[in-house]
Amino acid sequence: MDWIQWLEWFLKGAILCVILLGGFAYLTLYERRALARMQVRVGPNRAGPQGVLQPIADAVKLIFKEEFTPARVYKVVFVLAPVLTVVPSLVIAAVVPLGTSFMLFGREIHLYVADLNVGVLYLMSIASIAVYGIVLAGWSSNNKYAMLGGIRSSAQMISYELALGFCFVLAILLGNSMSLNEIVEAQKNMWFVVVQPVGALVFFVVVLAEVNRAPFDMPEAEQELTAGYHSEYSGMKFALFFMAEYQKMIVMSMITATLFFGGYRELWFLKDTLFSVDAVWTIGAWTFNAWFLGPIYLFIKVFLILFVMIWVRATWPRVRYDRLMALGWKIFLPLTLALCFITAVGILLADLYNPLYYWSIPILSIISFLIATIVIYSDLTRRKTNARV
């Protein structure tokens, strides 16, 4: 293990952190501007041209704010909780590949921090650790609202982790590997969203619930719980929670893109053209690999997924808490289980008999999705008639 290897790891980790932190700052601006447009407002546009300096102004404001620690909090845990929330949201990105590789000073530099062969499991375990920060913040604040917010949010995250795990299983089955790099490479010929559209949709919804975004932002239901688990936090400690939420949004969008939307790869029908990440570009006498397209493609995908998240926030009202839990346990869990079964059988039949059986996966998945929709719909209408009687 030479020191250059260590330097490479260190630099890659540092760069990833910087990307996520900068991404967080500009995601807040992006969200505020996009939300404002959807609500026929202008949004923050005063600090710098088009408001590009707004995140810096916000950061300066937050740093200079008074940091207040209430008297009867559990001090150590109170300080530790924001840190425990931010760290998982950063380290989870380590296994996500940002692109292929390029040569620098005779070394092949891969655009990922680590290519674990249990990459997907790593995502699972970090996602399950992420609950602690929130639940401890709620408890250590010594405040009933904060406590309820913390418990709600952890109950929600635990419930949706099951469906999340099954969606991971879908990608593992289709990619025939647990390494995220190999899952992306397996999407060279076809994105998994085409094979498993329902899986991608459910995964997206589950991600919304995992990062506590609208319409599943129960922990922050202000009319019920004031500000939920971070009621007692102020100044930079509050900013850390805020940061964790937005970083989780970015990272989860990256994971969604990686698992179902081809990650850093181009659209599958462009694979032999100049737009492919494997293509070799020749400009004059200068020949080089088009590795730099990988991060660009991933950025575009993440940007679009984040837009959908913001759009959802602007569109839907908050889901009631019991409905949220019922959706997770009674609809998504059986649905994703069925999707796993359908996918496994489809792959097996395609291997054994005819590759055409592969297309039974999307067809059967959509049918099971329709059944799930009918179940939700009939459940809602039954409640309505009951209420009238």
Added chain:
Amino acid sequence: MTDLIVFLVLSLVAIASALGMLFSRNTVYSALFLVLNFVVVAVFYLLLGAPFIAMAQITVYAGAIMVLFLFVIMLLGAENLPPSEVLPWQRPLAILLSTILAIESIYLVFARARSDASIISPDASVNTIENLREMAMTLFNQFLLPFEVTSILLLVAMVGAIVLNKREKAG
């Protein structure tokens, strides 16, 4: 050499967190020390070249089970232990049993250390994708029956929990 240093440091953390779990008078802190201990054990698995077990350890124990523990502690409001012992015979019994366990494990370590087939050195090829495949193959071929029996056991436990939780209909 590096492995040895990492191992020694981690062992200190593991022992310290275990002691912290035992001696802290606040059950939430105890639970947090236990989480730390689980994470350290997961890193031990990583050191031994078993990433799958390490990740499963974190997901299942640190992620799922301990969160439920914390839940119960917080919902019952049982953070602070009573200053006096509820079960006075518990402490001497625990000391006796743990001494027996310590003596047994020390004996085993030293007795085993003499024979050659003692410590299984982790294979260098263990950290490859084949490792995962091989594990699945062994699990679903050689140990299929125990595996299925375990799953039925878990199912029974789950159904039992639901039945216990179900409210009797009034009247």
